[in-house]
Amino acid sequence: MKLKKIKPNWGDIFANLLAFCAFVAIGLGLWLCYIFIIKMKGFSEDIWQDRTLLGMAGEFLGGTVGPIWALAGVILFFLALIYQKRELVLQRMELHESRKIMEDQSRTIAIQQFENTFFQLLNFHINAANHIRNTKINSNSKSQNAFDELYVDFKKETDKLKKRRKADAGSLSPSDQSFENTFIAVFEGYKNTFQHYLENYKALLLFIKNKSHDPSFYYNIVKSHFTEQEVQVHFYYIILVSKNPQLIEIIEDNHMFEKINERAVSDVDPYHLQKIDKEAFRREY
Template sequence: MEKLIKRICITAAIAALIAIGTFIYHFGLGFASNIGNWGAVGDFFGGVLNPTFALLSLILIAYTLMQNKKALEQSEKAIEQGTKAIEQNEKALQVSNKELELTRNELANSSKALEEQASLLAVQSFETTFFNMLELHNKLLSNIFYVRRDFSEKIIKELKIDFIDDGSANAKNLNSVDSLNRLLYAMNSAHSRTGFKVSITSIFDIFYRYENKVFGSYCRNLYQILKLIKLGIKGFSEQKKYSNILRSQLSNQELTLLMLNCTSPQVDEGQFRELIIYFELLEHLDFINITPTDQSPSFFRVNNPTINIDSEIINAYIKLNDDGKLLKSAFGQNAIFFQYCEGKGYI
């Protein structure tokens, strides 16, 4: 473009010089004598140079238009290329977004898989501990052995009675269940020999002081199993599955011992009893409700072995709402218990 402008300017200068030179050659130098001669001079130069300058201007304009056209074409190509680049970038972004989404999904799936794996490992770890403690529970139960001991004389002296019968004369075996039978039989014997004037809870407290080493570790292990279930498993329905496994192994003698054990203030501050209520562990206890008479108030009689239980002990395993209605109990759906609740107006 710059070269063309220079050439046009040079051409215009040469044309002007030729016109001036020609004029001087034919007419010489000097000023015209009248206005008409001045007009003729102007017409000469205008007629000679104007077409030349007009042609050069036309050439320059045409060239400029051609250059503008090329520039526009190049701009259109650049815009088209830019548009294609933007479309490609959009496609690349879409692909990138899909890849990110897939990556997110994979991470989410991986995270979920890790959570499931961690949950499975936690359940496996819990079950390993749970069944090991169940095995220990059975070992502790098998190690329970009770016969009338020398310190039974201390119990007799403390209660001011003449004798405690542990039923050993009728015992056929010396296994753990038979030992529990003798222990509960001895408690009931002591209870009856006081004329039922001393509560069974007080009787148990005395036996607890002297005979705790017979059954203490067994009860403490059972408490730890229930605590493990409640803290180690989420959701009551899942917890109940494991507590039911434990409950299915408990004999009537064990349930009776647990009921007495967990009402004793010497054991704890009620934490064990709360767990028994929470898991409804006494639902299958074999007992009946003895209606009150003029001579005696209402009480419960546990079967196998026979032992009389005060209503206060049963009430210790009941939770009522603010309206005095049954909210939850350790006896679950036990029919005898529901008859008692109906009589008390709890349901």
């Protein structure tokens, strides 16, 4: 195992060298002062009464020790600037770390707030779907729930539309507007049952797109709760009633119709499958 070489910190080395020079300069000045005092004691007492000699001695001491201590002062001032700069750098790093921690905390809080709302919408969707599956609109219908009944009624009305179309124009291909009008007419009879369910469905998809940090993850969670019957209702509602470009983009990009029964859609009319990009029906597994 090779030991990793530690690179020398030249900044610290330079600062330590300056500090050493400053202390040497101070020590040298003190030593010169000490030598000067010792030498002065060796002279006769007359020198202390001669102002001229004392002035010369003072000039000599100031001329030698003064520059040395001035140099030490400059060095110490420069060291103070270096350490002040380091302190500012450390404070900046601490502020950066504090900001990063606050950003992480804010991101965590935002995710928690998003997930609280997301799971509330998802639970509402699941409860609404269960209610619809347990609701039977037409007592004479063989269907077990409102999802099946809506599809059966729409298929019946579409078959009638095709027969009228064939009788009038000799063609089995009704126009987009005819399909739309037919579905809306059928949907009106189920509006009270499906309205809140479909509004929550749209709100859930748009909420994930606009607020989520990882939309694909949450779309996969939502898809796992959709049944084939639900996806079929979503399909017709999106292409014939809502026609929301943003919703269609979400559905195509995230394969939201992967559970759809394409044969059941083709029984109504295969033309509808061409209204949305094939990516919407692609299975990811």
